[in-house]
Amino acid sequence: MNTRRWMRAVRWYLRELTGEAEYDRYCERHRHHHPLAPVPTRREYQVLRTLHQETRSHSRCC
Template identity: 75%
Template sequence: MRLRRRARAVRWYLRELTGEAEYDRYCGRHRLHHPLAPVPTRREYQVPRAAQQESRPAGRCC
């Protein structure tokens, strides 16, 4: 039981660290606010997001 809980915590942490959970949250918001529109693929979501991050480098450490 403890091992499963720890594994779940590690999985949660890694998903937050890599940004995978952010896409899942975006999909949830998209389905809520635009129920008839198709949900963008992960790539369709990442390309404009990466461009936006690159246009504002001051908010990042490196």
């Protein structure tokens, strides 16, 4: 495996691990489904995500 390919793999892994890629995917979906609406900032997204998780408490094990 060459160095460039290895670095891309590490970068992908870290983005998935930190949730950065999840926000990027959310932005893409948001732009596709709501083209005229402004895209929420990363902080706004985190608030929305937390609220969604708290309201769907039946999906948690504890």
